[in-house]
Amino acid sequence: MNTEYAVRTKNLSKIYGAKAAVSHLNMEVRAGDIYGFIGRNGSGKSTTLKMCCGLVHPTEGEISLYGLPVKNQTARRRVGMLIEDAGLYPHMTARDNMILKAKCLGLTDEKSVDKILELMNLSHTGKKKIRQFSMGMKQRQGIAMALLGNPDLLILDEPINGLDPEGIREVRESLIRLNEEAGKTILISSHILGELSKLATCYGIIKEGELIQQISREKLEEKCKDYLELQVDNADRTAALLSEHYPKIHYEVSGRNQLQVFDFTESGLLTAMLVQNGILVHSCSLHRMDLEQYFLELMEGGAQYA
């Protein structure tokens, strides 16, 4: 049983009539990651996630959860999901909804219900019915329901929809804690890049039903940093010269003969100084990319960044 991947799809497609909502998707979510699934509205995010939860049958392709097919009941037990709006009975209280889900799963004791409600800041709601909840509270309740049974994988479809900044922050912090402390894998979709970028360790970018790129956060940051990259023949000497001539300079040695200089734009002068002092500058390039710009260009179809 290969459990390195929490979710793995192979050639996944879903066709509604003549239109393919999802086509030939090959997604891999490593266990322990927070996978940010980004795409425009209508790009097939929800459909894909619904298929991963077993709510929608794929037209083509396979999905495996922790090495087992998605139809396997035991594998599904390891997943907690919040798809679109939280499925809650409006005429019942938060606690009742949780108890119902706990019974549905077959949990053996109800202590975890109260623990999770407290974690999500909902234990004070008492007799308040769901229909009286604010949007943010409903979303938190949805996440609480997803956490029942201590799943290893959380699949969340736009969980911060409709939340105010405070609510977004709370959800984000809870998710990070769940990932770091409890080791949960989180597959989260959103069309808001800013929020996802604070959370995700790995990104999957979907456009018109196709996964156009899958990239880890480190590689993405590599592509997006704002610095001057110097390839020289003598890093040691370069380092000394930099300190000498620009006392306030901030640089890092990033390889055997490679340095990165931050917050510095006068590359010409710098290169000249180095050359004057006998350093062979193989290359001096400005690395500048805004995260948003990166994604926008990707969405527009710029294959150069793929």
Place this chain on the structure above:
Amino acid sequence: MLNLLRTDLYRVFRSKSFYICFGILVFINIVTFGILFIITNPSTRDLILQFGAELSADASDIESSLANTTILEIFRQGTVSGGFLSVTTGVFGALFICMDFESGFIKNIMAAHENKWDYVLGKTGTFCIVNFLYLLGTFLVTLLLNIISGGFFAYSGLEDILYYLFSAWFIVNAFSALIMLICMITRSKAAGVAGAICLNSGLVVMILSSVFGLFGLGWIFDYSLYLTLASLPSAFQGEYGLRPFITGSAFFVLYTVISEIVLAKKDI
């Protein structure tokens, strides 16, 4: 399946509609009992005649036809054969199932249970229990009223009571399965309730029966749930007595299986 059954029962006993529907049935039973009592009892009959009520039969006719009325008969007239019981449980069932879909809680259930039989059997199990409670409850009310009125109507034998209640239960369960099927197909409260009102009350069956009757095929509908229920004998009568069980079971299984197929085919 058992877990879903428990979940549903938890919700049933916390829902208002369960108690409201039961209340309606009890009310109708009381009213039926009341009216028949008033008509049969000479003193009260005279009273209402004084108030200007008109009775289509005269005193002696009423005496003779109602002389041997048993409580089972009252019970039948009240809620069962007219279809009230099945319509009420049907409406309750439609609201109950469609709430799952409307609220989106079905997502929670289906994500945890791949096997659609768990859901379908859980629901039918719940309805079997609810129907049983409704039947027993309303019958006990009739019994109680009879006791209070000093045994005005004749008591039926225990065997007959058990037979009647049991066979009615089978039929009503099949009706619930039918409503579940409608809900699986339409996923709409309106359609489910409309179905309960039209089908469980025998409206559709009566229409079809008379249409088919023109071709001499009306007898087919004698095997329909509604007519089986309406013509349920009040006493065990040998072979004929097995008909409701067979009809009920057959339709129950049929509707349940189709429900599962429909549920499995459709996406959530």
Place this chain on the structure above:
Amino acid sequence: MKFLIAVLLIVTAVLSALIILYIREVKHLYKQLDQLEAGSHIELTSNTRNRAFLRLYTKLNHIFADVSGEKQKYLRSQTELKQSISNIAHDIRTPLTSASGYLQMLQDCTESEKQLRYERIIERRIAELKDMLEELFLYTKLTSGEFSPDCRRTAVFPILSDCMIGLFHVFEEKQIEPDIRFENEEICVFAAEEILGRIFRNLINNALIHGLGGLSIVQKGTAFTFSNPVQNASVIDPDRIFDRFYKADPARQKHSSGLGLAIVKELCGKIGGTAEAAIVDGQFLAITVRFQPADE
């Protein structure tokens, strides 16, 4: 008679159903244990409410929660360790490269004035590195549990004075005049001399290197508060200031090991004391160390 048969049939049916149910439950448990073995943390679920099964599940949940807790602690410490090693290597690389570069320039240089300057810079870099590694060794010793200090009644003021004198040149260079206020200059605490000295030195160094300039030391009972003004108090998280390699300023220009305050906290703990930090008046960082009172 028929009634009896009917009853027996029902009873048999019910019992058979129960047996099937329980056997399926055992299989269900097996499948879940399979998942748990593969590394899952799910809570066990049951299809039956039979008390025996429920107790079994509760007990199993409990056991697995314990095991997984241990495992997570282990994994976390592994990650922390790797992170620490990476941090250290990273911190060492840049000044070492710099020293090496200056050495090259020294070799190429002919002016004696420049030569002297380069020599001094190289010396400084190497000293920095030495200090960093010293702190690292000390920290490892402290956290490995082999450290058992020899504590006795110790007078505080003389030790503090020694530290101040030792760092006098730095005070002079930065033109800072420390403000020392002792309620009772005879105060004694239960500690070891070198440890106390180390604590004070690290605290003073921290203020000198990372503070804006200015240092005040106040004593109240067995609590000693070191406060210094800081540039941007809002980015400093006083709860995390004692974490290893914690940087309030992500760019972290100053060349220090990042372990200074972590060592202070560990040392305090070893002699039965505590260390706390707080932001005061929105612009001062105040670190208070408390010690055990010396027996009278």
